[in-house]
Amino acid sequence: MWRFLARNKHVAAMMAVLGVAAMVVIVLTTKGTSHGVSKTHLDETEDISDDPHIFSTYDLPADDRFMPSIGNGHIATNVFSSTVHINGLYNGLRGESRRARIPAYANIRLNSTLTHHPFRPVYSLDTSDAVFKVRVDRERSVVTQRIYAHRYYTRTIVNQIQVVSKPHADPNFIHHEIWIAVKLLPGPDSEDIDFETPIPEIVDGRTVWTACGSTREVEDPTFQPLPTEVCVCWTSVPDHLVVPQHGSRVFTFPMTADKNKSVARSELLQVLQEDGEELFQKHVKSWHQLYQQAALEIEGNLHLSKIVNAIWYYFLSSLPSEESYQPLGPFYGLSPTGLARGVLLDDYHGHNFWDTEIWMFPTILMLYPKYARLLLQYRLDTAYEAAHHARDTGNSGYRFPWESAYTGVEVTSSCCPEVAEFEQHITGCISFAARQFLAVTRDEDWLKRGGCSIVTNIADFWASRAVINYNTGLYDIENVMGPDEDHSNVTNSVFTNVVAGYSLYLAQYVACLCKSYYAAKDPEHWADIAWSLALPYDEEADYHPQFSGYRRGEGIKQADAVLLGFPLQYNMKQSTRSNDLSYYESVTRSNGPAMTWSMHAIGHLDLGEDDLATQLFNRSYQGYVREPFKVWSEVRRPDVGAVNFFTGMGGFLQTLVFGYAGVRVRLDRLEITRPRLPPSTTKFTIRGMKYLGANLTFEVNQNSATLKVHSLDSTWMLNLFNGKYNVTLVPDMTVTLSGEGPFTIHSAPWKECKYPGDVIGHNYLRPKDT
CATH class of the missing domain: 1.50.10.10 (Glycosyltransferase)
Known part of the structure; x- marks a missing residue:
């Protein structure tokens, strides 16, 4: 990997090009609590949530680089960033190759989060549902913004703004319509993609925009003779959202991107036909199905549990969906x-x-x-x-x-x-x-x-x-x-x-x-x-x-x-x-x-x-x-x-x-x-550990460890050696592992092929491992 210091001279210039202020952040080092929860530093803010899957704060980090990402393996962005990326879209010749920047037509901000406002927003990353939320409790309404890269509609980033009006204590009070000011902040034009002038069309009373273009440079003329095409579709965002005085409403603003115009456009039109809440639940269902397959679970240390949950969320956000509305490339x-x-x-x-x-x-x-x-x-x-x-x-x-x-x-x-x-x-x-x-x-x-x-x-x-x-x-x-x-x-x-x-x-x-x-x-x-x-x-x-x-x-x-x-x-x-x-x-x-x-x-x-x-x-x-x-x-x-x-x-x-x-x-x-x-x-569980087709859960407690067998692949019969005996594993079996081991799970040799010796450097004195 490159040396950090060798790269610094390039970073400020790149940040200036993208309209991002280069920052030098001075931080204070403080000791953590007994459970390893670090106090916040000058460039960070406090996580106020007690839920291991949710990270909440009243104030965003001073350094935008510490904002979280949303993604689904095809499309991704950092929250409130002016940049969107899609899988496999690069621009630049060889050493200049980089992810090609698409303007963020998904970067929609509530005005109350951009200016000093009497109603303090709460910002939350929910790693369980894979959604970033902004909640503003106003005098006459509660506004919740949800931002997520859809796990099923994989070309889509979704912004949903829900406005729920509050009842007034005086029944004779005259209400007026509720207006919520919003802004679309896509950032500057892309330096990586030559987009043509966006083309508008009216679809069911809404203005839909489509912009297509090609990357400006190929990565290598031998293996990439032509630039890569990409198309982006999005809906217009008004200056204000209007809700009746006694009502509530969910506004949905999708953005899609793909290397194929028909794929990007058809997905946007399909998303617009979905009920707002059903659209969100379809996304949540896909994430929950993914999490049901496996997890690392920690009890007794909230901070450590949050870190682990965040890692899997970020990893899986950059890996493709198992099921998608349109085939993945x-x-x-x-x-x-x-x-x-x-x-x-x-x-x-x-x-x-x-x-x-x-x-x-x-x-x-x-x-x-x-x-x-x-x-x-x-x-x-x-x-x-x-x-x-x-x-x-x-x-x-x-x-x-x-x-x-x-x-x-x-x-x-x-x-x-x-x-x-x-x-x-x-x-x-x-x-x-x-x-x-x-x-x-x-x-x-x-x-x-x-x-x-x-x-x-x-x-x-x-x-x-x-x-x-x-x-x-x-x-x-x-x-x-x-x-x-x-x-x-x-x-x-x-x-x-x-x-x-x-x-x-x-x-x-x-x-x-x-x-x-x-x-x-x-x-x-x-x-x-x-x-x-x-x-x-x-x-x-x-x-x-x-x-x-x-x-x-x-x-x-x-x-x-x-x-x-x-x-x-x-x-x-x-x-x-x-x-x-x-x-x-x-x-x-x-x-x-x-x-x-x-x-x-x-x-x-x-x-x-x-x-x-x-x-x-x-x-x-x-x-x-x-x-x-x-x-x-x-x-x-x-x-x-x-x-x-x-x-x-x-x-x-x-x-x-x-x-x-x-x-x-x-x-x-x-x-x-x-x-x-x-x-x-107090407990550490590896749920959904896979070995030769078997699905296992391994649980470590203070004084014991257990291995539970959920299912097996009929191709491979597995035996567990517990230090004394070989035990044949069967579904729904739970085995207690007593002592330090080693405990081994093994099957018959594959095709009776001899395992390699793995001895390197025959002149090296190599006593048996002790």
Whole structure:
């Protein structure tokens, strides 16, 4: 990922172009309460709600970047923003590619929220119903505005303003009509899209506008010969809404956007025919169905519960709907700040990085494996470009770019050429995500529809990158950069070599799985290279140097070598794991990105160092989560970095699921070890955990843990080993897990294929894990 400081010079210019004031915010640091609820800072406001799913405030954040987003995977915006984005709409050539800005014809404001007004509004984000609400209790009426990206009518952002008149105490009082002043604030014309002059038409007495245009630049002429077309439709918004003196009314103002004019227009017309309340309930029903499938539930710590609920709301807002009024097109990935952001360079322009596969993917896989497959599908859809990228750089197979967007070509900004050139570990991270996906799902259809090819072609890339060193007899991978971007163009990055080795071993395994319909080349050669890859290890200090030639004491940007312990789960001595953690904690930037400390927390939990884990768990989110809407910043206060930072959210969720709950995904089993409660909580539940088609609920209490089986896939018989006995799982069974484990859930080997050895660097002394 780009260096934060390298990007700052670009941000002010971009914000000025968009009409956004660049701000320097000074904040105060205050201690939290006993349950970790942080006091508000100067750039934030207080969340006054006691509901874990609702965040309410009287005052909006001073920094607009901390406003929440609404979205449905196709269309998204930040509340009260002048920008709307749709999935897969980018403008700009290669390094200039960014999410194309559509003016926000959905940005409707009540005048009472724009000026000093005697009636104080209450602003609320309801993550359960996925709606932002503004409520103004006036002298003669109660006005409620609902803003949401419809989960069923997926091309639509809806504004609904409900006006309910109040009865007067004096029956003889003469009422007059109630007038509510509103404004439509779409912002300036788009610099990314050449829109034609909007065309009005009258539909059932309402004025409907349609504007179509094309992006101004293609991302790459080879893979995108023509600009992308887009059409936007919206309804006129009057200056005032008028309601009878004794009445009530709901006013609905939709905006639609799509790359197909007929799709955008027909959806708007359909939405206008819906009853206002039924339209809203149809949206709520879709969200509730999604939440019924899975959740992470925390009791005893309201603040922590709110953060978790916010993360899932933001994640799912950027992922496509399961059911929609009109068919959905291809999905273009999950970027570090979600679908609602990406115009600004500071928000990574809406590009895709390793953040998706390493940081967001793991918990999405455990709860919503269908979305995990969709994230991998984006990589399959861009594999052709990855093949070109490999050939252009003198390699074989697939080399995925550090940043990708619409076409799949390299789109890293000119600010940071070294990351595009050297940070090649993303290709191994994609293979690692495929490995986890196959372990959890055994999805044969995915293998047949490109999975076999992507795994083996990634292995071919690493085989072509590994060069024999005749002095050591090992393979080196030169000219790379690990996750620590403070060191570039190194040899044998320990993280890179392990994900490369895993990629090679996975291809050997997949070659067996696919052998009846996919012919792989010499699978044993892949395993031979993996076995002989160099793996930096300092025997005297008993730790992993980040790369060959790393000098102890050099500062680093973020978690790198510690990722071997988790998520890679590379086998090593406990003393090595402990030394990796303690050493790198002493040299990692204090203002590094949010996700780093989550991995350190998991490491200490694995070692039974709960007090240290608590400190680092708190460090992983305190200072990053911004009130009142639980929006994450990339960098701790007083800095900001990217907003809303999905990568940090993903690391935080992994601490809960894979750290405190002790869940581990391995190719041959699902493992649970030493489950315990997160700090200051009374119960932690993973509801709807998926494994080989089974639907499970795992509950951790103060002194016990239970696993309930809701349903099973008849294809895979599952057994639970509780430390003494194998128990065959059946629907509606609840099993109590006593002790620390490990408890394993396993099935028969898949197609009787031998699991990979995963031994990297045969010269490395590797005692059994203790």
